[in-house]
Amino acid sequence: MSLLKQIEIDQIKGKLTDDVSQLGKLYKAKKNEFIFLSVEHSLVEDYLKQGWEVEVELKTKTRLKKPKSHHKQFEDDVWCQFYELGYRFLNYDDQFTLPYGKDPEDKKQIDVIAIDKETVIIIECKSSEKPRASSSVKTEFEGLEKRLDGFKKSIDQIFGKGLKIKYIYATRNLRIDPESIEIQRLIKTKSFYYNDNTYEYLNSLIKNYKGASRYQFLGLMFKDQLINTDKIEIPAVEGMMGNKSYYMFSLEPHLLLKLGFVLHRTRANEAEMPTYQRLLVPSRLKGIRKFINDGGYFPNSIIVNFSQKKHKVYFEPSSRSGDSKSRFGMLKIPNAYAIAYIIDGQHRVYGYSDTDFTKNNTIPVVAFTELDSIEQLEIFMSINENQKAVSPSLRGTLERDLYWESDRTDTRIKALRSSIIIELSEATNGPLYNKIEVGEDPAILKFTPFSNGLLNSGLLPKAKGNKYDENSVLGAVYDTNNHNHKQEMNRSRKSLVQFINMCYGLVEEEYPEIFESEKSLILSNRGSYAFVSLIGSLNYWETVKKGTINNKSTPSERFEAIKKYLNSLLSQLKVLSDEEEETLLSKYGTGADLRWLRNFQMLVNREFPEYEPLELVEWKERQDKNLQSQGRQLGVEIEKHIKHEVLDKIQAIFGKNWELEINSIKRKCLERAEEEKEKNYKEGLGSTDIEWTEMFTINDYKSIIDKYWTRKPEEQEDFKTFQDEFSIDIGEGLGSKAKSIKWISRFNSLRNSWAHEGTKEKGLSKEEVIFLERIHNNIIPELQS
Incomplete structure (x- = not known):
């Protein structure tokens, strides 16, 4: 027996349209974030009180506009998405209802219905203005199986048998665990749960x-x-x-x-x-x-x-x-x-x-x-592998699946790191839900800063092949003594995801102005690296330096141990001056992530002076202007002395043929001199002569010292050779020429820290200045104070 009468079928079809012109106009209206209304001029004031705005005044009427409510906007966005997917038989307003039983009350309002020659898609839309955890959806799905059976009978009667029917429960800004009983009940009816991820994915499909x-x-x-x-x-x-x-x-x-x-x-x-x-x-x-x-x-x-x-x-x-x-x-x-x-x-x-x-x-x-x-x-x-490079986000995401059961320790740890980031982004009840770019899903945060942050944090050990780096085991949450790798990977992943989510949860709940800021110091790529690395540094401090926690501590115990430090950081970030904030935000390029981390550590150290990890101590030294000035002076004097002594000795040894003896070096110096002249000219400094002897590098001097190590002029017994002048023990003895001049390579590696004053971010540590002082005292003894 038929469920519907012909008049009811006609009424239902009357709420649908396949008119291409009408559909085009509807699509344009639904794409707009405003709804529009034209009213008599005399009625405008009343409408303004109701939240409408004047768009334009015409001769006889005023055109008003008002932003759509979030639920209306969501319904329109979904409708447009199905239009873009090629559906050309859709409901034209929100008054479409579909019967599922013989009782007049057995009807359900349908937000969007899309039909083509093969399929009928029925969509129910639920949304929230701001992201939030959804209350129970149990009532939403009570009797769903019966309704779907009724819908099928109605659709068969209205449009003919054979069409494939899919019911979609669509949500926006609602966090619902896809593993929840309610969603599993929905899926058992062969329905589809369409959330924010689905919407973005379909948009990406349509675009691409x-x-x-x-x-x-x-x-x-x-x-x-x-x-x-x-x-x-x-x-x-x-x-x-x-x-x-x-x-x-x-x-x-x-x-x-x-x-x-x-x-x-x-x-x-x-x-x-x-x-x-x-x-x-x-x-x-x-x-x-x-x-x-x-x-x-x-x-x-x-x-x-x-x-x-x-x-x-x-x-x-x-x-x-x-x-x-x-x-x-x-x-x-x-x-x-x-x-x-x-x-x-x-x-x-x-x-x-x-x-x-x-x-x-x-x-x-x-x-x-x-x-x-x-x-x-x-x-x-x-x-x-040899074609178009896989994006860092996709490659990082795939590492979980590729290496989870690897025989190699280092690749398993890589998979674990990847898995932690994926779970942070996919945990529906976590503050980072959908905020980290995973695979092809766009998000406000990239995958790589989290991966690098975890790598630097010490929360996981480092390994090469099947051997752990012993220093990295200290403070790690992962227990390297548990040889049941799968068990330990699952345990440490769960623990770290909870721990990191608690840290970000503190920002979201107690410092919303930081968490929600457009120029977030935490929810940014550089901030992500710095914050995750800081969490690890604080965990190391409390584990290794203070012994308050260990690798068996619960996430809650771990969080409580570092909470005071995080509060000190966040409370100071909250009141940063515009100038301080802009200084931090303007740090880009190579080393910017590390500079952010050091700034975060400095802020914690400001309130907790006892928190002073070695890397922070060294960084402070590299920012010390007096120390840098001292190191620069020592470096410049050492280099001048090397140049003077090397050129004097080589001329003394070979006389008028000294240039021919080092001709290969001279050719390189002449080329550098020409390049420097060209550079000066292009920079508007005019044409300047540059002596080739001014273009020696430290390595050039080292080559000469090494080649003529013990040479001396004939009949000059009191001549000090390069060996006599430049042999310096830096802790490895003087048993060979290589050991005796090893200091030159280290000196050369430090040279950029003072030769270019713009490299302030690198600088010299106190230990490096002491090294320069030692070299200075050895080769320029007459200048010792």
Whole structure:
């Protein structure tokens, strides 16, 4: 018996439109963040009190505008997204209702409904103005199974049987744990949970794939669902490679577009982990389409892996050549959405969409059927190793899946580091949820600063091969004595994620002005590196220096131990002057991350003088103007003395032939002199003569000293040789020439710290100035005070 009467069917259809002109106008209006209204001039005042604004005054009316409410904006954004996906039969307002039972009350208002020749998408939208944890959604899904069954009957009656129906529960700014009972109940009804990640992912697909985005969307919604019951039968060759069976065949693009699915590294595909693919490059896709339409073709194969979860691919062999292990036969492929994971060649496959050759070309395919996700990932990385570089974010994200069960300690630690960052970004109840760029998902923070911060923090040990760096074990949360690696990786990951989230939670809850600032000193890439590194430094201080915690301490105990330090940092950041804040924010380029960290440590040290790690002590010394001035003076005098003594001795040894003796060095000096003259000229300093003897480097002097170590002029017994003049013991004895002049290399490495006064950020440490003083006293004894 029919659920609906004809008049009801007509009323329902009357709330939908497939008029292209009307849809275009609706799309334009829904894309706008304002709603508009034209009223009589006399009514304007009343509307202004209700929050409307005047946009323009016309002759007879005034056009007003008002920002859409957040829930209206979300519904309109979703509607527009489905319009952009190619749906051209949609509801035109928010009054669309769909019956699910015979009782007049058995109706449900539907926020968005999108229909095409194959599918019906029913969407319910829920949103919050600001990000927040959602209250229980239990009531949202009570009776959902019954409603969906009723919706199907209504849709079959209204639009005809055979359409695939998908119910979507869409949210914005609502943190709901995807592992919660409620969401699992939703998924059991074969419905789809669409959150902020899904919205951003679909937007990325639309932006990058244009019309081809529809295929990936259908795969996402109807994965493994049969398109029809007719199998695709094609001739194929079966072969073996790496102990894996594979098939070679040719297939029409329009079939592969529906069968295919790309495992983009995005949170929207988290159920498919590990995922690995990058999004398409729009300009490249456009170029490929033009190339195909102009008659071009690609002779290389698409590489796919057929999912065998719900539908099996069968091969019926017919013959085998006596000269080969390969055999010919018929490959029978289920005609289902998203069963062929595209490992390599997504640009070529999607490039065929919207071309003239989608149905009358065939493209070569190499298909595996039993690759697990890690094997797919390894093939992808191998293929792309020498092609376009995988982004640092995607590469860092993939390390978790590639190396988690590695036999090597260093790569397991790398996987653990990656896993911690991913969980920080994906933990729905954490302050960093969706804030770190993971895979292809854009976010306000990059992956690399967190990775480098963790690497520098000491929270995890460092290793080379299977050997730990003993110094890095001290203070690490990871217990290197636990040889059950998997257990320890899971334990330390859980502990560190909770600990770091508590630290960021302190900023979010007690210092919201810092956490939410547009120029955040914490939620920025440089700030991320500095804050994570500081957390590790404070943890080390409390573990190794004070002994209040150890690697078995709980995250709460660890957080309580360093909380006072973090409060001191944050309270000072809160009241930084505009000048101080701008000074910190303006630090860019090489070494900027480290300078941010040292500034953070200085602020903590200001209130807690006992917190003074060695690296901070050394950094303070490098900022000491008196110490730098002393070091610079010593360095300049040493260099002058070296130059004077080397040139005097070489001239004394070889007389008028001294230049010929060091001609190879002279040629280099002449070249440097010409370059310096050219530079001066281009900088407006005019034409200046530069003596080649002014262009010696420290290494040039060292080469001369080394080559003529014991040479002396004939008949000058009292002549002091280079050995006599420049042998200095720097703690390794004077047993050889190499040891005796080793100080010159170290002196040369320190030279940039005083030769260019602009390099203040590096500077000299107290230990390095003492070294220079020692050298000075050895080779210029007459100048000792």
